[in-house]
Amino acid sequence: MSTKPLEGLIVVALEQAVAAPYCTSKLADAGARVIKIERPEGDFARGYDSAVFGESSYFVWINRGKESVALDLRSENGKAVLRDLVAVADVFIQNLAPGAAERLGFGAEALRERHPRLITCDISGYGESGPLHQLKAYDLLVQAESGLVAVSGAPGPWGRIGVSICDISAGMNALIGVQQALLQRERTGRGSGVKVSLFDSAAELMAVPYLQARYGLAAPERVGLKHPSIAPYGAFTCSDGREVVLSIQNEREWSSFCKIVLGDESIAADPRFAGNQARIQNRTVLDESVQAVFGRLTYAEAVDRLTEAQTAYGAINSVHDLINHPQLRTREMKVGGRLVQVPASPFVTEWDDPAFRPLPAIDEHGELPVPARVSAN
Numbered sequence: 350m351s352t353k354p355l356e357g358l359i360v361v362a363l364e365q366a367v368a369a370p371y372c373t374s375k376l377a378d379a380g381a382r383v384i385k386i387e388r389p390e391g392d393f394a395r396g397y398d399s400a401v402f403g404e405s406s407y408f409v410w411i412n413r414g415k416e417s418v419a420l421d422l423r424s425e426n427g428k429a430v431l432r433d434l435v436a437v438a439d440v441f442i443q444n445l446a447p448g449a450a451e452r453l454g455f456g457a458e459a460l461r462e463r464h465p466r467l468i469t470c471d472i473s474g475y476g477e478s479g480p481l482h483q484l485k486a487y488d489l490l491v492q493a494e495s496g497l498v499a500v501s502g503a504p505g506p507w508g509r510i511g512v513s514i515c516d517i518s519a520g521m522n523a524l525i526g527v528q529q530a531l532l533q534r535e536r537t538g539r540g541s542g543v544k545v546s547l548f549d550s551a552a553e554l555m556a557v558p559y560l561q562a563r564y565g566l567a568a569p570e571r572v573g574l575k576h577p578s579i580a581p582y583g584a585f586t587c588s589d590g591r592e593v594v595l596s597i598q599n600e601r602e603w604s605s606f607c608k609i610v611l612g613d614e615s616i617a618a619d620p621r622f623a624g625n626q627a628r629i630q631n632r633t634v635l636d637e638s639v640q641a642v643f644g645r646l647t648y649a650e651a652v653d654r655l656t657e658a659q660t661a662y663g664a665i666n667s668v669h670d671l672i673n674h675p676q677l678r679t680r681e682m683k684v685g686g687r688l689v690q691v692p693a694s695p696f697v698t699e700w701d702d703p704a705f706r707p708l709p710a711i712d713e714h715g716e717l718p719v720p721a722r723v724s725a726n
Contacts, residue, residue: 353380371520402685414706503573
């Protein structure tokens with residue numbers, strides 16, 4: 350097994366829920382020693398559900414391979430232990446409520462003054478300043494506040510994106526920031542501060558709708574499985590009731606789609622459909638024409654034609670379909686004394702372990718003396 354790139358790195362994470370644990374789970378996978386600081390009752394994400402042999406699916410997802418130390422940070426003893434841990438850490442990450450870390454005496458700037466090589470990462474809801482920076486922020490609230498909800502789903506009642514997209518995006522951005530800060534420390538010998546917010550992460554995801562609304566004609570509408578800027582792009586129903594999602598990205602693909610899938614290459618030359626902008630303007634009649642053809646084909650026949658035309662397509666799968674998907678990569682992990690299959694890391698490396706490391710129990714590593722479980726920079 351190859352040496353992992355972050356072996357020897359010590360990460361102290363005063364973390365809860367999703368965004369910070371997502372970041373630190375990736376650091377742990379890369380070999381970092383992640384010491385997770387929990388409340389005496391544990392990270393509240395442990396109680397979100399009990400789907401995986403009594404463990405929370407959220408906690409299983411993003412807390413593998415960490416050490417757990419439970420501290421009451423309202424007590425002087427708890428603060429003293431955390432100070433000792435931070436003193437030997439390379440990275441300190443926290444995503445407490447706004448201002449909570451500072452009130453406890455663990456503000457990023459003060460920590461870096463005491464420990465110049467320390468890298469700090471603060472994950473917040475709305476950033477460090479501005480009129481809403483003290484507002485509590487959870488994933489759905491930020492989905493709504495950032496406009497993500499306004500451009501997602503179909504017309505009708507509002508709906509959330511089905512996963513914690515703002516938390517995940519913030520965790521990814523924190524990971525990128527920490528890794529860049531580590532590279533910078535290699536050059537300068539000094540740590541630095543990284544600040545990430547859920548709102549900024551969501552706003553960056555909204556860059557295209559933002560630019561379209563600010564400098565174009567209007568913001569994109571909610572169009573369900575259609576694409577607000579590309580046509581044809583969406584779901585069509587076959588004669589046997591199955592739906593197929595397809596996407597046309599350029600004029601070469603459009604011409605081939607018309608000739609092979611629709612069986613009428615003259616459609617490609619129709620002025621109403623000559624170029625993507627024209628197809629968007631005439632989307633209704635275009636989709637009706639495409640649907641008329643798919644309504645005469647079984648799903649298998651449609652897939653044969655799409656494959657021959659080299660048109661990008663996909664099925665609308667359920668979660669159970671994902672479980673049995675031939676492309677799904679999973680990795681074993683022990684949970685509750687049993688082996689479970691967990692979706693593998695989204696990137697493959699030479700240092701991947703054959704199985705994910707197990708979850709820590711609450712305060713599983715709290716009885717060990719600090720010097721025995723960490724080492725100085």
